[in-house]
Amino acid sequence: MGFRKVDFDPCVFIHKAAEVVIAIYVDDILIFYWFVKLKNHVSLQLHAEFEKTETVTANWALGIHLIHTKTGMILSQKVYFKCVLIKYGFDESRPVATPIDNNIHLQKGTEVEKN
Structure with missing residues (x-):
């Protein structure tokens, strides 16, 4: 074919x-x-x-939500992630944009600092 x-x-x-x-x-x-x-x-x-x-149009496949748009398709695992959060007790956690200050610039450590 x-x-x-x-x-x-x-x-x-x-x-x-x-x-x-x-x-x-x-x-x-x-x-x-x-x-x-x-x-x-x-x-x-x-x-x-x-x-x-x-079937005409698939909306779910292997736990992945297939969202059809005018320009293509979006694959979403939102339901799967929610189940994982519930399973491990993180469903009530408070989301944070980033755990550290955005203005901090990290630098590579020196050989002395490795010990």
Whole structure:
């Protein structure tokens, strides 16, 4: 079908024209695309080879919230982070912009200071 496996993940395939990306996790497939026509073509080819059902738009995948915008997609792990904070008892912590004064300039220590 013109896809090749990417080097960084054995479950991600990119089309030779780089306009369609397929990500597979167990029995879930996400198809990322620039043009609906290309996605439809790939989807039809997959359907000819495999039994599948299709949802219109994915909003969640592997615990990641997929937020669709006019210019692309935002991937959010806000829910996951909230669960981690609750699990370790940090959900009531007070956020701080930075733990030190912004005007402090750190310098590399000397050899004497290492000992």
